[in-house]
Amino acid sequence: MEQGYNFAYLDEATKRMIRRAILKAVAIPGHQIPFGAREMPLPYGWGTGGIQVTASIIGPNDTLKVIDQGADDTTNAISIRRFFARVAGVATTEHTAEASIIQTRHRIPERALREDQILVYQVPMPEPLFRLEPRVAETRRMHALAEYGLMQVRLYEDIARLGRIGTAYNYPVMVNARYLMSPSPIPAFDNPKMDRMPALQLFGAGREKRIYAVPPYTPVKSLDFDDHPFRAIRAPHACTLCGSTSSYLDEVVTDDRGGRVFVCSDTDYCQSRREKAA
Amino acid sequence: MTPLLEASGLSLRFGAIRALDDVAIDVWPGEVLAIVGESGSGKSTLLRVLSGQQAAEAGTVRYDGADIRSLSEAALRRLSRSDWGFVHQNPRDGLRMAISAGGNIGERLMANGARHYGDIRAEALAWLSRVEIDPARIDALPRTFSGGMQQRLQIARTLVTRPRLVFMDEPTGGLDVSVQAKLLDMLRGLVRDLGLSVVIVTHDIAAARLLAHRIVVMRHGRVVEEGLTDRVLDDPQHPYTQLLVSSVLAA
Numbered sequence: 001m002e003q004g005y006n007f008a009y010l011d012e013a014t015k016r017m018i019r020r021a022i023l024k025a026v027a028i029p030g031h032q033i034p035f036g037a038r039e040m041p042l043p044y045g046w047g048t049g050g051i052q053v054t055a056s057i058i059g060p061n062d063t064l065k066v067i068d069q070g071a072d073d074t075t076n077a078i079s080i081r082r083f084f085a086r087v088a089g090v091a092t093t094e095h096t097a098e099a100s101i102i103q104t105r106h107r108i109p110e111r112a113l114r115e116d117q118i119l120v121y122q123v124p125m126p127e128p129l130f131r132l133e134p135r136v137a138e139t140r141r142m143h144a145l146a147e148y149g150l151m152q153v154r155l156y157e158d159i160a161r162l163g164r165i166g167t168a169y170n171y172p173v174m175v176n177a178r179y180l181m182s183p184s185p186i187p188a189f190d191n192p193k194m195d196r197m198p199a200l201q202l203f204g205a206g207r208e209k210r211i212y213a214v215p216p217y218t219p220v221k222s223l224d225f226d227d228h229p230f231r232a233i234r235a236p237h238a239c240t241l242c243g244s245t246s247s248y249l250d251e252v253v254t255d256d257r258g259g260r261v262f263v264c265s266d267t268d269y270c271q272s273r274r275e276k277a278a
Numbered sequence: 279m280t281p282l283l284e285a286s287g288l289s290l291r292f293g294a295i296r297a298l299d300d301v302a303i304d305v306w307p308g309e310v311l312a313i314v315g316e317s318g319s320g321k322s323t324l325l326r327v328l329s330g331q332q333a334a335e336a337g338t339v340r341y342d343g344a345d346i347r348s349l350s351e352a353a354l355r356r357l358s359r360s361d362w363g364f365v366h367q368n369p370r371d372g373l374r375m376a377i378s379a380g381g382n383i384g385e386r387l388m389a390n391g392a393r394h395y396g397d398i399r400a401e402a403l404a405w406l407s408r409v410e411i412d413p414a415r416i417d418a419l420p421r422t423f424s425g426g427m428q429q430r431l432q433i434a435r436t437l438v439t440r441p442r443l444v445f446m447d448e449p450t451g452g453l454d455v456s457v458q459a460k461l462l463d464m465l466r467g468l469v470r471d472l473g474l475s476v477v478i479v480t481h482d483i484a485a486a487r488l489l490a491h492r493i494v495v496m497r498h499g500r501v502v503e504e505g506l507t508d509r510v511l512d513d514p515q516h517p518y519t520q521l522l523v524s525s526v527l528a529a
Contacts, residue, residue: 141351145351145352145355147355147389149385149386149388149389149390150385150389152388152393153374153377153381153384153385153388156380156381156384156388156395156398157377157378157381159395160378160380160381160399160416160417161378161417224393225393225394225395226393226394226395227394227395227396228395
């Protein structure tokens with residue numbers, strides 16, 4: 001463990017401030033709580049919000065897993081994992097089942113999470129009404145009064161133009177039938193996993209300085225119309241590596257002559273299936 | 279019968295200017311009330327105070343017997359998206375320009391909890407033909423519409439929830455005369471069919487004569503004369519009303 005830093009990089013007063021915001025967020029599922037985000041040793045957009053949440057909940061006995069778009073071996077995931085290994089000296093893992101804290105960017109692991117796990121999301125834009133209503137004060141009022149007709153208008157426009165709801169990621173959800181929430185840019189495919197998930201879900205937005213949460217077993221419903229129900233979109237292929245027909249797939253271009261393969265975006269899930277098959 | 283909207287003793291100053299000076303006004307169910315007067319006479323301010331968008335310094339506004347200042351913000355906003363409607367002078371203020379005509383009409387339905395796409399769509403189509411816009415343009419953006427069409431779209435979007443009371447701020451302003459005539463004709467039909475109460479602010483005496491049952495004449499923030507439309511326009515009592523009526527250009 002690196003000398004000269006407090007445990008998990010942030011000083012204790014900052015961690016306490018963030019924990020207070022987290023407690024408040026858990027008490028009001030889906031409601032955005034402002035907090036004093038600190039400068040972190042990596043740029044905005046790389047997960048500063050998620051890192052601050054992880055830093056304030058992590059303890060020496062925790063095991064940390066970090067994924068970026070489902071993968072454990074991408075730059076963002078590796079550098080955040082190494083960061084916590086250095087400043088907190090915690091164990092890290094690539095296996096979903098072994099982790100007690102999973103920090104994620106844009107995916108929820110395929111393997112179902114348990115009550116003793118915490119999922120920390122990195123959030124670029126916490127406000128779901130962003131782009132629909134430019135005034136922040138007005139969006140707060142809309143949340144306070146639960147006026148979410150405008151979001152429904154966006155879905156209406158999708159169906160009118162495309163014949164279906166075209167939003168494939170960052171698909172808006174209602175939490176506990178009260179607050180409209182941005183699930184962060186996870187694919188709509190992952191939305192059903194948020195509903196009544198046994199694990200605690202925490203969301204940190206560093207640049208926008210907001211924290212919100214979905215406590216365990218909280219209902220999370222994707223917005224839709226009665227005659228155009230929500231559908232999870234998945235590429236109609238099997239994984240080229242493990243053959244899974246139920247996981248979320250990435251399309252990978254293999255050459256410059258139109259060759260392409262579909263592989264699981266969750267690398268740990270894919271790897272464990274291949275090991276089991278071998 | 280009791281008035282739908284009752285206002286009394288309304289006063290509001292902007293610095294040294296008295297925008298409203300002890301104004302009292304009643305709107306009865308099914309009635310069209312025109313507020314006329316020159317620019318700066320406090321007409322639009324009165325409309326904003328009556329519709330709860332601005333608070334007066336003194337006086338009360340009662341809707342259906344309840345003081346609108348005693349309503350919570352949530353209740354007032356619910357009222358203004360279901361029971362009330364507001365038609366702006368400039369359709370750009372009332373429409374969402376980046377959203378299709380159908381979405382504009384459906385917004386109030388969805389804000390009131392409609393969650394069936396087919397029903398919303400059918401309602402939008404019905405309202406487009408009702409305000410004489412080609413239903414084939416349901417997915418077109420309002421910015422591709424002419425000024426008159428935009429104004430008719432704004433009216434459709436406001437009336438889709440069947441409000442009881444509609445506030446209109448110079449709905450025919452900025453339109454050329456033939457388009458104005460068509461719009462007024464359409465409004466007259468809708469008001470009659472839906473049994474709306476309307477408070478319409480205008481400086482166009484001819485429009486007031488065509489639409490309104492009753493007229494209130496304002497000057498310097500005061501009501502100088504009020505009465506049945508034909509009585510006020512044919513036999514004006516107050517010198518200012520006489521001036522106003524005699525200034526109308528005859529074609």
